[in-house]
Amino acid sequence: MSDSKPPILVFGATGQQGGSVAAALRKADWPVRALVRNPSSAQSVALLGMGVELLPGQFADADAIRAAMAGVHGVFSVQPSSGQGPVLGLSDEEEERFGVAIADLAVESGVGHLVYTSVGAVGDQPTGMGHFDSKARIEAHIRTLPITATIVRPATFMEMLTMPGFGLDAGRFNFFVKSDQSMQLVAVEDIGRIVAAIFADPARFGGRTLEIAGDSVTGRDLEALFTEAAGRQIAYERFSDEVLTANPFLAKLTALLDTGRLAGRADLDALRKINPDMLSFREWLAGSGREAFERALGTGEAWAYGGS
Template sequence: MSDGKQSILVFGATGQQGGSVATALLKAGWPVRALVRNPASSKSVALRNAGVELVEGTFAHTDVIRAAMNGVHGVFSVQPSSPGGVVSDEDEVCFGAAIADLSVETGVKHIVYTSSNAVGDQLTGMGHFDSKARIEAHIGALPITATIIRPATFMEMLVMPGFGLDEGRFNFFAKPDQRIQLLAVEDIGKFVAAIFADPVRFGGKTLEIASDTVTGRDLEAQFTEAAGRPITYARFSDEVLEANHFLRKLTELLDEGRLAGKADLDALREITPDLQSFRSWLAGSGREAFREALGTAGAWAYGHA
């Protein structure tokens, strides 16, 4: 039941973050409207069956987005980014700014924009993150109640092919004793639902979100436990980092502390008590993806640009 609540328009609802948000908002009793490219796709049909109102269109369809915002209370804004190979950094900025501008124009009460925990007062030198900093700045200058969330590294990223799990090892950015915060994508929606439920508390705020902190040694132990056989951990080799500019820059940002994360986990659990640790995620909703990664070879193809 919606209890008289106005709709929330969710972008990216067929993707990871938007899908998490749509699910959490429905559970919290919000009517959900979603912009989808193909209403006949399996993910779109699943959204409709769950009770989501679908609007056919893309980020380039300004008139469709304007109409979709008619009568909505809030907007959850997320855009595709350049490492996915679909859009440029400039495209991402244009889409993010346009959604914010249209939210103001149509009288939306509250916009929640998802950024990255690498974003801060100084630019990173990576378009993937600096595009989000530009969108944050644009939103901050508008006359609208806005909340920025900055998620930590996604747990789902760690079970992508190419990190060596299929060979009994795991290579990543962190040194064995270096700490990095993580977040399960499905937990993002829990935060967004809490934010929309309390605009007085969260309006105008920037919230870094995470649910666990691990080291490389922790990853070795927890992957070994979940796999039932040894999984050794090592940081990416110098040769790998030299050959992949994107990986090298991410590693440098971790060393600088930009990607390590500084979220207050105790305070976040007061907002959302049922956050998942990496261990509980591996044993639960991440188990299938982890098992698949154990048997899937391949190069780490994300973000070569």
């Protein structure tokens, strides 16, 4: 571990985004601290193995967060959302409260650079989705604070497309986009790479809001890419009207895609200059996504999409 840099505190390091950020920061030789609820979980033990310092605590424990923030240069802030369902997620109010509290504690602790991860759908107007508008309110609060802050807004995770319930196990794929409609996607590992680049250059990225995506795909692209990766035909169809009528959550997300809010506005070329390794969906499917894809092709599990 490098002694020349001050540490960065990563929230959610046992999860997808925080895990990706912790790995990328360690690769860039940053000392990394993680606030974890269960230091003996498999994910925590894996973090230890990467040289991450574990501090026990949780979002509601301000004293533990203060202790974890002592002497750090940076903080990466992520909260699960109500879209992840009642087991994994927080309520919209909890998400907002914790996102705001972490930012306030970062100011109080004299943190040099706060990176908050929001979501691509956030913009000037509310979306009507609780777990997007909670992030808009956290963003707005952060912008009022006397701290160097960068907000990242990841597009839909590529990982989400291999979750059970979208039909891959039955040789088809059903999703939000129409055949000729584009939607941006990002591999979770690229969020970490971009966030590491942001922490490396606060003068360039401080005060900015950055949409993050590695690719843009249509329904037709998804059919071609899944078919190529599976070595057999995977037919694409947008969610049927019956599915959307029965699932208002999906219907709202689909409507947001139709108005462009969920389609993504990331500048893919500019992001590739920040991180030349930004993954296309084809690259992700052939690489780190391969295992999840194969599992999805073989799984017979029922609908499990929470929609984070």
